[in-house]
Amino acid sequence: MDFEIVQIIQEFTTAGGAERVAWDLAMTFGRLGQKNSVVASKTPEVPPENVTLRPIVEWLSRVPKRGLFRHVGRLVVVPLFTIAAQFARLPERNTVLISHGDTFYGDILVVHAVNAENLKEKRQAGQWAWLLNPMHAWVALRDRLMIGGLRYRRYVAVSSRVKQELMSYYHVPPARIAVIPNGIDLSRFHPEPGFRTAIRESFGIPDKATLLLFVSHEFGRKGLAPVIEALEKRDDPDLWLLVVGSDNPEPYVKMARKTAGRMVFAGERRDMERIYPAADLFVLPSAYETFSLVCMEAMACGVPVLATRVGGIEEYLKDGVNGYAITRNGDDIAEKLDRVLKDGHALDSLKEGAIRTATSYGWSEISRKYLSLAEEVLEEKYS
Structure with missing residues (x-):
């Protein structure tokens, strides 16, 4: 019919x-x-x-x-x-x-x-x-x-x-x-190496830096504070954080005593298909989700995900395959960062796993x- x-x-x-x-x-x-x-x-x-x-x-x-x-x-x-x-x-x-x-x-x-x-x-x-x-x-x-x-x-x-x-x-x-x-729109969200250099240059982020990406309009509920805590604990001069979203950044800038110079608040963006490929890891310690499109968009662009097991995320986030589960705790996030970043081959494997996951969606x-x-x-x- x-x-x-x-x-x-x-x-x-x-x-x-x-x-x-x-x-x-x-x-x-x-x-x-x-x-x-x-x-x-x-x-x-x-x-x-x-x-x-x-x-x-x-x-x-x-x-x-x-x-x-x-x-x-x-x-x-x-x-x-x-x-x-x-x-x-x-x-x-x-x-x-x-x-x-x-x-x-x-x-x-x-x-x-x-x-x-x-x-x-x-x-x-x-x-x-x-x-x-x-x-x-x-x-x-x-x-x-x-x-x-x-x-x-x-x-x-x-x-x-x-x-x-x-x-x-x-x-x-x-x-x-x-x-x-x-x-996920796989024709829009996919790995694009050219965006990595262009986006990093636009924000003054070194090409050799390890870049974490956080995306949300609700910094509190989505867990920006524990992400900053993790960066403060690691205090790695090559580890940067790019934050995309329209929420007020001031309280979070004050939290960053050691890492303020390696945090970039980009505000609201409509070109996320260009932003994701510039990152090495996507991090989202959210308190509540139902599916989380941003996590899947990141994976489609070849960016492994560190996220809380809430809502639909728990159905596609596989430890050691496409990322790792985290809690809303700076110590735990720092430990997962150490696990991923201590071996460059491990990060490459996670990137491949992220792309494989996204293709089925x-x-x-x-x-x-x-x-x-x-x-x-x-x-x-x-x-």
Whole structure:
């Protein structure tokens, strides 16, 4: 049966995690000849090939969701788009609606993260600043309606951990949950030796230096502090750290007594396919993840990963194969750095293992899993 896949996401761009997933799914559906469209308030000026854009409440795209007042912007944009999406005009027959958390109804809900688990991790860590962010109240209500209300025929969990969280927090029947990991655009993220020299020169990083890369817009939750602690403990003059993300660097610069001169804060970047190949190791001692696209992007570029075993990371991070598991502890990170860097051959082996891992997560393979699930839902929906 011919059918159309309709994705709903507030921002159809390549900017972030869920946005990037929706984008890559749409592009791959188009390449595979699958009719597909996207409902969003923010869309690219030049429509991509083989994807129909269905813009709604476009004025929301002018409300800033990043920067100093990002929480205020999100509190306006996210609820209003979710409500407006209920009234979007969509094809009535032979359609499968995939939501990325931006509508109360649909056929397939892609669960990129379970916020209840995220907040649990923060409480256990003694972090309470989230109570000042009213977005969490909205997300809690939305998730109770979307997930707890079982308004979808299927739920896509991006990792086995997320599947367990859906069952635990919202009692979603396991038969209605499909585990499909996020994919990686292998045509964009791949080893490119030429970027190593160019990026390092642009930041004043020596070519011979061993470069660690940390990427996140939330330096605290993702564990930048223990990374700096590890660098301070090793105090290796050839070990540098490049930090990419829009969070405030000042508290972390103050932490670095010995290594401040070997730390570079690059701010927000949109050219990560150029940044990753410049690094030797990617490090992410995150408190909570569901899949972590940045880890997989790093691996695709031939950069081994040091990360905590949280969420989907634990499913693809293999000690001694493509990186090592770490804890949010400076001593442990320093010990893993010693293990990797004491032998140059070991680092080369990890790089090869990282590339092999990433190749099995290409979007062509992942998209076919979505198509299979969509066909299953379509047969159930119109039988």
